[in-house]
Amino acid sequence: MRAKTYGPINQNAFIVTDIDAGIDHWTSVMGVGPFFKFPKIEFVKGDYRGKSSLPEFDAAIAYSGELMIELIRPRGPSIFKEFQDEGRKGVHHFGAFADDMAAAEGELTAGGALRLQGGTLPDGSCVAYFEMGGPEPSILEIACLQPAALGLFAAIKAAAAGWDGSNKLLTF
Secondary structure, three states, rough: OOOOOOEEEEEEEEEEOOOHHHHHHHHHHHOOOEEEEOOOOOOEEEEOOOOOOOOEEEEEEEEEEEEEEEEEEEOOOHHHHHHHHHOEEEEEEEEEEEEHHHHHHHHHHHOOOOEEEEOOOOOOOOOEEOOOOOOOOOOOEEOOOOOHHHHHHHHHHHHHHHHOOOOOOEEE
């Protein structure tokens, strides 16, 4: 296996029309939780299909073992809204962490991937989404997170490891 600048894939992200209904489904039916619902996510820089644009969406995450489940409700122009406007819902993209966005993006685009969207958060964490092409096209999110953001994800993952199903939602 070749060395990669990102990975392993650690996330499945779903587009939903209602975050709370999505959390209810995942906790009650799928047995995954507890979820952490993000307050309004504010980007300081962003792009969408090659033009400057700040992503707008609501999100919640939980873990099932090593796999992060992310629920996204689009609020503005984005690849998430495109998906929803096409009448689609469900799995939208997969995700992986990286330490160096430029290196990961260089590797992906050299292999034929196309950057669709990205953004930088106030703490310097950044995300980018790439169309991977091929016979079964998929979108891969690369996330380069600062230590505090990584700590939040670790706390959510730890809460899931001991989750007894009694609390659907975490707050910090």
